[in-house]
Amino acid sequence: MKVKTEIIAVGSELLLGQIVNSNAQFLSKQLAELGMNVYYHTVVGDNPERLEQAIKTAQTRSNVLIFTGGLGPTKDDLTKETIAKALGRRLVTNEEALTFIEDYFKKTKRSMSENNKKQALVLENSCILRNDFGMAPGMALQYEDKFYMLLPGPPSEMKPMFTNHGREYFTTQLGFQEKIISRVLRFFGIGESQLETDLQDLIDGQSNPSIAPLASDGEVTIRLTAKHEQETVAIQLLNGLEKTIQTRVGQYFYGYDETTLVTELMKKMIDYKITLSAAESLTGGLFSEQLTSIKGTSLVLKGSLVCYTNEVKQNILKVSKETLKAHGAVSEQCAREMADNIRNLTGSDIGISFTGVAGPEPLENTPVGTVFIGISMSKKPTKVFPLNLAGDRNGIRKRTAKYGCYYIMKVIEGEYS
Amino acid sequence: MKVKTEIIAVGSELLLGQIVNSNAQFLSKQLAELGMNVYYHTVVGDNPERLEQAIKTAQTRSNVLIFTGGLGPTKDDLTKETIAKALGRRLVTNEEALTFIEDYFKKTKRSMSENNKKQALVLENSCILRNDFGMAPGMALQYEDKFYMLLPGPPSEMKPMFTNHGREYFTTQLGFQEKIISRVLRFFGIGESQLETDLQDLIDGQSNPSIAPLASDGEVTIRLTAKHEQETVAIQLLNGLEKTIQTRVGQYFYGYDETTLVTELMKKMIDYKITLSAAESLTGGLFSEQLTSIKGTSLVLKGSLVCYTNEVKQNILKVSKETLKAHGAVSEQCAREMADNIRNLTGSDIGISFTGVAGPEPLENTPVGTVFIGISMSKKPTKVFPLNLAGDRNGIRKRTAKYGCYYIMKVIEGEYS
Numbered sequence A, B: 001m002k003v004k005t006e007i008i009a010v011g012s013e014l015l016l017g018q019i020v021n022s023n024a025q026f027l028s029k030q031l032a033e034l035g036m037n038v039y040y041h042t043v044v045g046d047n048p049e050r051l052e053q054a055i056k057t058a059q060t061r062s063n064v065l066i067f068t069g070g071l072g073p074t075k076d077d078l079t080k081e082t083i084a085k086a087l088g089r090r091l092v093t094n095e096e097a098l099t100f101i102e103d104y105f106k107k108t109k110r111s112m113s114e115n116n117k118k119q120a121l122v123l124e125n126s127c128i129l130r131n132d133f134g135m136a137p138g139m140a141l142q143y144e145d146k147f148y149m150l151l152p153g154p155p156s157e158m159k160p161m162f163t164n165h166g167r168e169y170f171t172t173q174l175g176f177q178e179k180i181i182s183r184v185l186r187f188f189g190i191g192e193s194q195l196e197t198d199l200q201d202l203i204d205g206q207s208n209p210s211i212a213p214l215a216s217d218g219e220v221t222i223r224l225t226a227k228h229e230q231e232t233v234a235i236q237l238l239n240g241l242e243k244t245i246q247t248r249v250g251q252y253f254y255g256y257d258e259t260t261l262v263t264e265l266m267k268k269m270i271d272y273k274i275t276l277s278a279a280e281s282l283t284g285g286l287f288s289e290q291l292t293s294i295k296g297t298s299l300v301l302k303g304s305l306v307c308y309t310n311e312v313k314q315n316i317l318k319v320s321k322e323t324l325k326a327h328g329a330v331s332e333q334c335a336r337e338m339a340d341n342i343r344n345l346t347g348s349d350i351g352i353s354f355t356g357v358a359g360p361e362p363l364e365n366t367p368v369g370t371v372f373i374g375i376s377m378s379k380k381p382t383k384v385f386p387l388n389l390a391g392d393r394n395g396i397r398k399r400t401a402k403y404g405c406y407y408i409m410k411v412i413e414g415e416y417s
Helices: A022-034 A048-061 A079-087 A095-107 A114-120 A155-173 A192-198 A200-204 A231-252 A261-272 A286-292 A310-315 A321-326 A332-346 A393-415 B022-034 B048-061 B079-087 B095-107 B114-120 B155-173 B192-204 B231-252 B261-271 B286-292 B310-315 B321-327 B332-346 B393-415
Strands: A005-010 A038-044 A064-068 A091-093 A121-123 A127-129 A138-143 A146-151 A179-188 A210-216 A219-228 A253-256 A276-280 A301-306 A350-356 A370-377 A383-388 B005-010 B038-044 B064-068 B091-093 B121-123 B127-129 B138-143 B146-151 B179-188 B210-216 B219-228 B253-256 B276-280 B301-306 B350-356 B370-377 B383-388
Touching: A005 A022, A005 A048, A022 A038, A022 A064, A022 A155, A022 A179, A038 A048, A038 B048, A048 A064, A048 A079, A048 B038, A048 B048, A079 A091, A079 A121, A079 A146, A091 A095, A095 A114, A114 A121, A114 B192, A121 A138, A127 A155, A138 A155, A146 A155, A179 A231, A192 A200, A192 A210, A192 A219, A192 A231, A200 A210, A200 A231, A219 A231, A231 A253, A253 A261, A261 A286, A261 A393, A276 A286, A276 A332, A286 A301, A286 A393, A286 B286, A301 A332, A301 B310, A310 A321, A310 B301, A321 A332, A332 A350, A332 A370, A332 A383, A332 B310, A350 A393, A370 A393, A383 A393, B005 B022, B005 B048, B022 B038, B022 B064, B022 B155, B022 B179, B038 B048, B048 B064, B048 B079, B079 B091, B079 B121, B079 B146, B091 B095, B095 B114, B114 B121, B121 B138, B127 B155, B138 B155, B146 B155, B179 B231, B192 B210, B192 B219, B192 B231, B219 B231, B231 B253, B253 B261, B261 B286, B261 B393, B276 B286, B276 B332, B286 B301, B286 B393, B301 B332, B310 B321, B321 B332, B332 B350, B332 B370, B332 B383, B350 B393, B370 B393, B383 B393
Parallel strands: A005 A038, A005 A064, A064 A146, A276 A301, A276 A350, B005 B038, B005 B064, B064 B146, B276 B301, B276 B350
Antiparallel strands: A038 B038, A091 A121, A127 A138, A138 A146, A179 A219, A179 A253, A210 A219, A301 B301, A350 A370, A370 A383, B091 B121, B127 B138, B138 B146, B179 B219, B179 B253, B210 B219, B350 B370, B370 B383
C-alpha cells in the first residue's frame, strides 16, 4: 500500500493563532524518517460538525490519519467522540488509564473532578498508546483500509508518546521493507558555513547516505540518513561516511543524536570523578541549572554561587575590592578570582566563572557581548577564556554557558586523561 | 455574508517538517482581529494535482481562501498557475511588477535570469498587493461569491504584505463594521478542569464575549473575545465578564496576555523596592536563571546559592547538622533554615528556598515530587509551603520555580501592600 498520511490538528486555539502547529512539524519529520509520505496537514477547530467533515475529506484522499489534540477532559475536547461516530465505534473506559488518572489525583492530593474520567474513555478495540507525561492516553487502530492514530495536543505529551509508542505501531503495522537509519553528529566551536566549506564535496556528491547540516543556538549538527533493506548495510554506510567527516572536522565533534554539551560534560566528569562548582554572574544560574537538569548531578556539582551584584562578589565570594575597582566586574582578573574563589569556597576540583555583558546596555563602558570564562583547577594554573559574542541578552547567556561546558571538556581532556 | 476563511499553505518543506507553519498562526491572529472566522488551515505540497484538489475542497466549505507560498520563480512554484486553472483566469504580465523586478536586479548588480520574469505574472483583473520586501507580488480577487488572496511564502515578505495591503483589501471588500477585542487572563495554582468546573455556567452560556480556556506548563489561560460595532462597548463586555470570573477564581489570577509569572514578580518587586536571594537545591539555579533572563534583575536579585549537596548546605549556607540529620534535606525544617540563612547571608529583604525530590529515584525515602518552598522575610515569620508535584524531573523543577514566583507575589501582596 502506498502511504498517504494526513495530520489533522484539532483545536480552536490554532485557528485563533494563539499557538503554532509545532506538532505537525514534529510528526512530519518523524514520518519522513519512517519513509511515510505526508500529503496534507489540516487544522480544524473544536467543532464536531467541521471535524466530522474534515475526517470525511481526509478519508477520500489519505489512508493514514493522525490526529493531535482534543483528548482532554473539557467539554470542547471531542476528537475521540467524533471519530467514534465517524467509524461507528463505541467508546469504552480503559481501566488501566482510569487507575492511572485516579492515582495521579491521589498522589498530587488534588480532588478529581468528574470530567477527568472522560480521559479514560478509548475507542473500542484500539491499541492504547501510553501517556508517560499526562493523563489522556493515545490510541491507534485500523479500520477498513485506513489507519487512525489519536495523540494528545500538548507537545510535552504528544512527542514522547509518538516517539516511544506511535512510531513502533506504524513500523509493525505497515511492515516497512526499507530500513531508514539516521545519525546526528553534533559540533560546537565551528560555524555552519565553515563546516559546509570543509565538507562541500561530500554534500554536493551526497545520495545515500544523505547529509543535512543544520545550525541552531551556536551549534551545528549534521544529520546522516541511510536507507537499505538490510539494517546492517545501512549502518555500514553511515559508519563509512562518518569516518570521512570525523577526519576533517572531528576536533569540533562532541556527541551523537539528541545529546547536549551539558550531558557529555556530565558523563566525562563522572568518568573522571571530578567535582565542579560555578560562580555565575553573567549567566545568573543558567550553567548550574543545565547541569542539575540531568540526574546524577550531585556526583559532580557541589554547588554554585549566583553572584549577580558586586556586593555578593565581594562579601561572599571574596573578590578583592581592588580588582573590582581597578578592572571592573567584567574583566579577565575578576573572572580569574571568581573561578579560584568558588573552587576554594566549595572545595571542588574545578571552579568555573562567568562574567560579561548580556545587554541590552553596555556595562562599565564594556560593550555588549564581552564575556570572560575562568577555569580554576587544583593542579594547574587558572585559565581565562575571553569571548565576544553577538546576539540578544539570552542568546549571549545561553552561548556563554555552552562555551563553559566546551572549555571544561577541552581542559579535562588536556589535564586529566 | 458569513465569513468562513481557510488558510492554504503551499510548500513541500512544510510537509517534510523542515519549517513550521508560522504564517498560518500570524494570519489567524490578524484575521481574528478583523473578525474574520478561520475554520480551516490546510497545508499541501508543491504538487499541482493535490493543490487543485485542496482548492476544490476549500471552495466547498470556505468563502475566503488565503494562499501562502508558491509565488517564487522556480519550477515548483505553481500556486498562481493552479489557481488560474481552477478559476479559468489568464495569467498576464504586470508591468509595474516587471519594472520593479528589473530595477531590483540592476540595483543589486545581479543578472536577471528568465524565470524571474515569471514572478511578474499575475491573475488577470486581480488587485495587486505590493511586495515591499521581495520580488513576487501578491494578489487578491473576488470570483463568484468567494474571495481569493495569494501571498508569498517567506514570512519576511508575507507579514508586511498582509499588514500593509492585505488587511485593507478585506476591510474594504467585506465592509466590516464589527470590532473584535481579545483579552487573555493568566492563572496559576489551579488545574484546567477545576477552573472549568468553577466557570461551567459561564462557559456553557457563552456567546459574546466567548470564553476559551487553555492549559500549558502548569498554567491555565482564559481567552475572552468580544465583538461589537463600537470598540468601547466590546471593551465593556470584556470588563463585565472578567469581573465575574475574577470574583470566582481571582485568587489564582496573575496577569494579562503575553506576560509570565517571573515578569510579574519582577515588576512587583521593583515597585516595592524589595531585594531577593534564593537558596536553590531542587531547582539548581533555575529560579535565579529565570529572573536574570529579564533585564533590570540587578535591582532585585542580590545573589543566590545553588546548594546542591548537603556539604554546601552546611558549610556555606550554615544549615545545622542536626536539622539535616534529624529531618533530612527535603524537609520543612531544612527549607526554613535555607530561606532564613540565604536572606541573612546576602542581606536581602526576602530569602526563598527550594528543596525537594525531582527524581527519577526517591531521596532519603522521600517520594519523587515532594517539595518544600521556604520564604523568609525581614519583618514577618518565615513561611514554608509544602507541595506534591507530578511529572518528570524537569517538569517538577519548572513547576517548583513557578510556585516560587507565585508564593512570593502572594506574600508581598499580604505583607507589603
